Each structure stands twice: as C-alpha cells, then as structure tokens.
Amino acid sequence: MTENLLISGGTLIDGTGSDPKPNHHIFINNGEIIALGENANKTANEFCKQEGIPLEDLVKINAEGKSVMPGLIDSHLHCSFDDVQSNDELFFHRDPIMVALVASQNLKKILRSGVTSFVDPDTAHGIGPALRDAINANVIEGPRMKTGVQALLTAVGGTAGRLIPDDGTVGYAQVVNSKDEIVKWTRRHIKYGADWIKIHATGSIPGKPGELLVWNREELRAACETAHELSIPVMAHCRGAESVRVCAEEGVDLILHASFMDEQGLEAVLENGTSICPTFTFLANLADFGEKVGASPGMEDIFRGEIEQTAKMIRKAYDNGVRIVSGSESGFALTPYGHWHARELQVFVEALGLSAVEAIETATKNGAWVMQMEDQLGTLEVGNLADLLIIDGDPISDISILNDKAKIESIISKGQRVDMEESGPEHDSIPGWKVGNWAGDILTWDKAYD
Numbered sequence: 001m002t003e004n005l006l007i008s009g010g011t012l013i014d015g016t017g018s019d020p021k022p023n024h025h026i027f028i029n030n031g032e033i034i035a036l037g038e039n040a041n042k043t044a045n046e047f048c049k050q051e052g053i054p055l056e057d058l059v060k061i062n063a064e065g066k067s068v069m070p071g072l073i074d075s076h077l078h079c080s081f082d083d084v085q086s087n088d089e090l091f092f093h094r095d096p097i098m099v100a101l102v103a104s105q106n107l108k109k110i111l112r113s114g115v116t117s118f119v120d121p122d123t124a125h126g127i128g129p130a131l132r133d134a135i136n137a138n139v140i141e142g143p144r145m146k147t148g149v150q151a152l153l154t155a156v157g158g159t160a161g162r163l164i165p166d167d168g169t170v171g172y173a174q175v176v177n178s179k180d181e182i183v184k185w186t187r188r189h190i191k192y193g194a195d196w197i198k199i200h201a202t203g204s205i206p207g208k209p210g211e212l213l214v215w216n217r218e219e220l221r222a223a224c225e226t227a228h229e230l231s232i233p234v235m236a237h238c239r240g241a242e243s244v245r246v247c248a249e250e251g252v253d254l255i256l257h258a259s260f261m262d263e264q265g266l267e268a269v270l271e272n273g274t275s276i277c278p279t280f281t282f283l284a285n286l287a288d289f290g291e292k293v294g295a296s297p298g299m300e301d302i303f304r305g306e307i308e309q310t311a312k313m314i315r316k317a318y319d320n321g322v323r324i325v326s327g328s329e330s331g332f333a334l335t336p337y338g339h340w341h342a343r344e345l346q347v348f349v350e351a352l353g354l355s356a357v358e359a360i361e362t363a364t365k366n367g368a369w370v371m372q373m374e375d376q377l378g379t380l381e382v383g384n385l386a387d388l389l390i391i392d393g394d395p396i397s398d399i400s401i402l403n404d405k406a407k408i409e410s411i412i413s414k415g416q417r418v419d420m421e422e423s424g425p426e427h428d429s430i431p432g433w434k435v436g437n438w439a440g441d442i443l444t445w446d447k448a449y450d
C-alpha cells in the first residue's frame, strides 16, 4: 500500500546544503518524490487525473509555518546493543534470539525519532543482515538499514580488553588471528550479507593509557583488498592519530572517531579520499551529563579535551573537502535509542563551527553515501525516495530542536506516514539480560558503623 501525499507550504531544507526555501510543496507517490516547488500542487492534481487516482485519495498535509527536511541518516549506531551499561553485559548476558526480538522493538523507537536510515557497523551475534532483510521484507518495522555483521578484532581486542577471547567470536566481535583469517572472515561476512566490513583498528590494553593501533599494515591491507574485490567498503574504529593515518593509507573508506588525528593523518585522508564519522555524541553526553547517570567521575574533562582537540582537525578536514558524516553511537546507556540521534549535529555547530545547513547535510546528503544510496536518498529532490520530516520549528535557528521528539510532527518513511502513536511500550526487565550488582558501593566496616 502506498500513499499519495501532498505536503504544502513548509520551508524546505533540502539537504543539499542550499539555503532554506519558504512556501514549498512536495508531492509524493509510490514512495518517490514526484514534484517539488511552487507548482507541485498543480502537478499533483494532474498526476492524479492522469493515473485515475480520485482526488479525495490525495492526503494533504499543511506544513505552513513548519520545516520540511530529509529524514535523518545516522551513520553509526548499534541497534542490537539495547542501551547497554557494560561490556560484561554486552558480551556475556545476551541470548541471540532475545537480542533480535528486542532490536526489532528498538528499531521502531529509532524510526520515531526521525531517523529514516541508519548504518550499523557491527551487531551482537551478527544479526545485522537478518534485521535488515526483515525490515526490507516488511516482517518488522524500521528505518532503512545498512549493516556489518561483526567487527573484526585482532586477539589484542577492541575496547573490551581481556573480555575478548583469544579465538573465535563473542557478542559483536570476531577475532582474526592471521592474514588468512582476515581474508576468510571478510569473505564470510560478505557472504552472510554485510554491506560494510568493520575493523576495530585500535584497542585498549589494560594498564596502558588510550587506545593503540592493534593491526599492522599488512593485515589492514588484506581486509581492505578482500572487501574491495567484492565491492564492499571498509570502516575502521580509530581512536589515535597513528591509526587514522595508517588506515587511510591502507585503503579504509570510512574512519570512525578519528580521535586525535594529526596533520599527517589528515594528509593521508585527503590523498586517499577517506570519509570521517567523528561520533562525538557519546563523548559529549559523557562530558556534559555523565554525572547525572553515575558515570565514572573525573572523566568529563578528559572527554571534553578529546572533543576540543579532535574538532579542530575535523574542521580542517571539512574545509579541505573531506566528507564528514553524522553518527550518534546510539545503543549504549549514555546514548539510548531515540534520544540523541541529532546531538551530533549540535556538536558540529558548536564545536566545529558548521552552520546548521552544513550540519544537516552531514546527516542527510553525506549519510546517503554511507548508505550506498547516494543517487536516491538524503536530499529532497524530484526522483528521490520519500523519506522526510516535518518539524514544528526552525532547526536552522536552533539545531537542537531535532532532538526534541515533541517537535517532530510527522515522519514520512518510504513514502508512508509513520504512525507516531504506535511506538510501543518500553520493555520490562528481561530475565538474565542485565548484569546484577551485589552493591553499588563497597561496604567497609567504617561505612557500616559511620
């Protein structure tokens, strides 16, 4: 079933980076934008007459005084993590069938916050392709989805330290111990339906500060060459200057985080046409609100410092034409689904100094590249797929309203209005799902009798 929609009178922010245009009309048929501009009304009437569609079947939406923009594309979120609070929980307390069921509920939440497309780099138990195919086949409701299977990790691990096994798989991780294993698992993931290969280029070693590059050049090249031979792009988690440079040089297409990128890193990114998804949101939430949710104290300044330092170089990259995309890292307790998908745009405005129009482009036009749907998605243009938002307010004067669900008046996904009432309840506690804590604090004798 498809709807014929005529959206009238709104201010159009088309996602191409051009200035907003007042009093625009958009006509949508069969999931596609058929007409756009001042004459879309006329086109809609003529089209209906021609196609024998009764005019009363044309759904008219008055958007006067509102903003109309492309649906958001979140280029980095983890839809199978269920707002997880610890690595322990994520790796050892998640039954795969329940993971899939809960993810299908969370997809509805993501869609109803204005995200009409997203890219998931790596999924618990590798369920990404199954979720994507279920959405595409109308088994479950969700935004358009592109996905990796699991992240490839060397035995040093990723950000979960010694929770990562020496061999095999756990949670969202697939350990690869040699060049042969890298080639084998890259091919397997593609066979299982990966749209992207994700590499965890940096990892943390307990007792050592920061993250270190835990792949060598030959290994990175093996993953990139194998994926590219099968026309699949590669993204890499890089939190460290060296990793950005080496990954760009060895053929990674999209760098996640790019923390502490230096001049040589930027040079490599420019030379190789690499794109960057900074994903500041997690850090920004931790810096600004960590205290409110009992996050490890004293981290605020560290994360604020990382944002400031990295933002300078990301701005420089942006000015030199590097494609910057918006990702929220939703799926963690600090970045729950449906709440922070546009927070990155706010950081782009505040920390990078982008204009609101430029920031929106990172989550629309540029996101379409990560979706591998550049010719169809991300901008409101005739012939493109109809994913759009009607916002009760002006995100150009205040970008933060895109995080305020009360301001999202309508979401049109795949040419259909999303039923905003039908978001479904929050799930109750699931047996065995969370890590139990004996206590939030240590019961010393002094504390007991103080």
Ligand SMILES: [Zn+2]
Pocket (backbone or CB within 6 Å): 076, 078, 121, 329
């Ligand atoms: Zn991530």
